[in-house]
Amino acid sequence: MKAIVQDAYGSVDQLHLRDIDPPVPREDEVLVRVHAAGVDPSVWHLMTGRPYFARLNPQIGLRRPARRVRGWDAAGVVEAVGAGVTSLKPGDEVFGQCDGSFAEYACGKAEQLAPKPASLSFEQAAAFPVSAVTALQGLEMARPGPGGEVLVIGASGGVGTYAVQLAVHYGARVTGVCGTAGVGLVRSLGADDVIDYTREDITDRPTRYDFVLDAAGNRSLSRLRRVLAPRGTAVFVGGENAGPVFGGTDRWVRGLVLSVFVRQKLRPVIAITRRQDLLTLTELAESGAVKPVVDRSYPLSEAVNAVRHLETGHPRGKIVIAI
Numbered sequence: 329m330k331a332i333v334q335d336a337y338g339s340v341d342q343l344h345l346r347d348i349d350p351p352v353p354r355e356d357e358v359l360v361r362v363h364a365a366g367v368d369p370s371v372w373h374l375m376t377g378r379p380y381f382a383r384l385n386p387q388i389g390l391r392r393p394a395r396r397v398r399g400w401d402a403a404g405v406v407e408a409v410g411a412g413v414t415s416l417k418p419g420d421e422v423f424g425q426c427d428g429s430f431a432e433y434a435c436g437k438a439e440q441l442a443p444k445p446a447s448l449s450f451e452q453a454a455a456f457p458v459s460a461v462t463a464l465q466g467l468e469m470a471r472p473g474p475g476g477e478v479l480v481i482g483a484s485g486g487v488g489t490y491a492v493q494l495a496v497h498y499g500a501r502v503t504g505v506c507g508t509a510g511v512g513l514v515r516s517l518g519a520d521d522v523i524d525y526t527r528e529d530i531t532d533r534p535t536r537y538d539f540v541l542d543a544a545g546n547r548s549l550s551r552l553r554r555v556l557a558p559r560g561t562a563v564f565v566g567g568e569n570a571g572p573v574f575g576g577t578d579r580w581v582r583g584l585v586l587s588v589f590v591r592q593k594l595r596p597v598i599a600i601t602r603r604q605d606l607l608t609l610t611e612l613a614e615s616g617a618v619k620p621v622v623d624r625s626y627p628l629s630e631a632v633n634a635v636r637h638l639e640t641g642h643p644r645g646k647i648v649i650a651i
Contacts, residue, residue, distance in 0.1 A: 331397045331431030332631045337376060340635050343398065345628065350433040355412040357435045360422060364454035364625075365429035366401025367634050367647040368486050374398060375635065397428030398635075399649075402436065403444055403453035413438045415603075423453040425601040430631050432651055442606035445613045448620065455486075455620035455646035460609050462565055462599040463490035463541070467498070469595060470561035472539045474499030479530065479555060482543030483519065484510025486646045487565050489621045491541045492517045497617045503537070505530055505544070510644050513621065530555050541565065549583055553592055561593040621645025 329350045334342050353359045375398060403423040406416050416422065421444040426436035444453045466487075472478045478495040482488040483504030495502045496518035503521040504514035511522045523530060530547070531554050540552055540562040552562045564583065583594030612618040623643035626634040628651045638647055 329432040330628060331428065332399070332628070333396045334375060334393050334398055335396060336392050340375065340632055340639065342375065343632050343635065345631070348397075348431075351428065351435045353408060353410045353413075353435045355410040356439070357410045357437055358406050358413055358416050358422075358441065359408040359433055359435055360402055360404040360426055360441070361407045362402050362404040362426065362429055362432060362434050362651045363450035364403045364651060365399045365649045366454045366456075366458065366486075367399075367638050367649060368401065368458050369638070370400060370458065371398050371635060372638060395427060397431050397434070398631075399429030399431070399434070400425050400427070401454050401457045401459075401646075402426035402429035402434055403450040403456075404434075404651075407433065409438070416441065421450075423448075423450075424457050424603070424606055429454075430628065430649060430651075432628075439603050440601045440606075442603050442610060445610045447614055451622060451625055451648045451650055452620045454648050455622050456609055456613070457601055457606065458599070459486035459646060460490040460618070460620075461601050461605050462487050462597055463494055463543075464605055464609065465599045466541050466563045466565060466597040467491060467494050467539075469563055469597065470539055470593065472498055472500035476500045476538040477535060477557070478502045479505065479537040479540045480519075480543065481505040481530065481541065481547060482545070482565075483514045483517075483522070484644045485543055486643075487543040488541075489513070489517060489645050490618060491543060492519050493618045494612075495539075495541075497612065500539070503535070507642060509642070513644050517621075536560070539563075549586065549594060552594070553590075556592050559591050561595070564594075564596045623647050625650050627651075 333346045406420040422441045423444045424441035426434035478500040480491045484506035504519040505523045536557045543565040623645045625648045
């Protein structure tokens with residue numbers, strides 16, 4: 329099969345399209361013939377091996393990638409199932425998380441896959457799993473009630489576009505933060521207001537928010553606390569532009585420690601793809617409450633360009649690789 333393989337940590341130039349043997353599913357896994365794969369920042373982190381401390385995890389790899397094929401998000405058709413799998417069968421159309429989804433075939437745990445929403449194409453479904461699950465689990469940490477004030481930072485990105493739609497679905501009053509090019513998109517997703525960060529700072533307005541989801545990963549704790557209500561909750565997604573060693577996770581720790589001493593809650597989102605969350609997202613997609621936003625699609629042969637666009641292009645929504 330053809331796959332995007334990485335043998336050493338480094339830049340996007342370390343990614344290569346090669347012919348390799350297809351994976352074999354373990355007892356609790358299924359083999360998926362991948363039709364489309366989503367591209368998200370975790371791909372960049374695995375490609376570069378940053379933050380460095382994450383390499384202590386043996387599943388990441390200390391000196392070189394422990395797993396050579398990139399990609400997490402996937403949508404496709406079940407080709408084979410492990411001996412312990414009863415929830416899926418060959419021929420089922422599925423979406424969810426598969427390790428090494430930038431390939432013609434990939435394996436995923438049955439508990440991290442669910443039937444593909446019938447109303448979505450494979451490319452649309454591949455834009456859902458990691459980003460939408462992250463937004464869902466982030467908002468569930470302190471679900472905003474009707475009329476609550478919600479601020480979504482990075483509102484035009486992969487996680488942010490889902491967070492805006494979910495908060496609107498919950499009845500909150502949503503303000504999105506994004507660059508000039510994303511303002512129209514964020515408004516179209518239902519945001520009541522949009523802050524263009526190139527023209528004003530989130531602290532310029534008097535509003536104090538009950539819930540803040542920082543999907544951009546680069547606001548200081550002091551700035552987040554200034555816009556947060558006295559008993560509000562702020563959650564962090566990722567830690568971009570924060571140094572190669574800890575990659576912003578030090579902010580997670582400082583937020584958790586600070587939360588012990590103040591009434592505000594400052595917490596990281598460490599999302600885990602679960603079948604039940606995928607089923608919840610399927611219901612929301614079928615009802616029209618949440619829709620995927622696909623910035624652009626690349627063929628597998630141009631996956632390197634897809635990752636490069638993720639690095640430098642400020643994509644609106646998700647980038648998808650069609651396989």
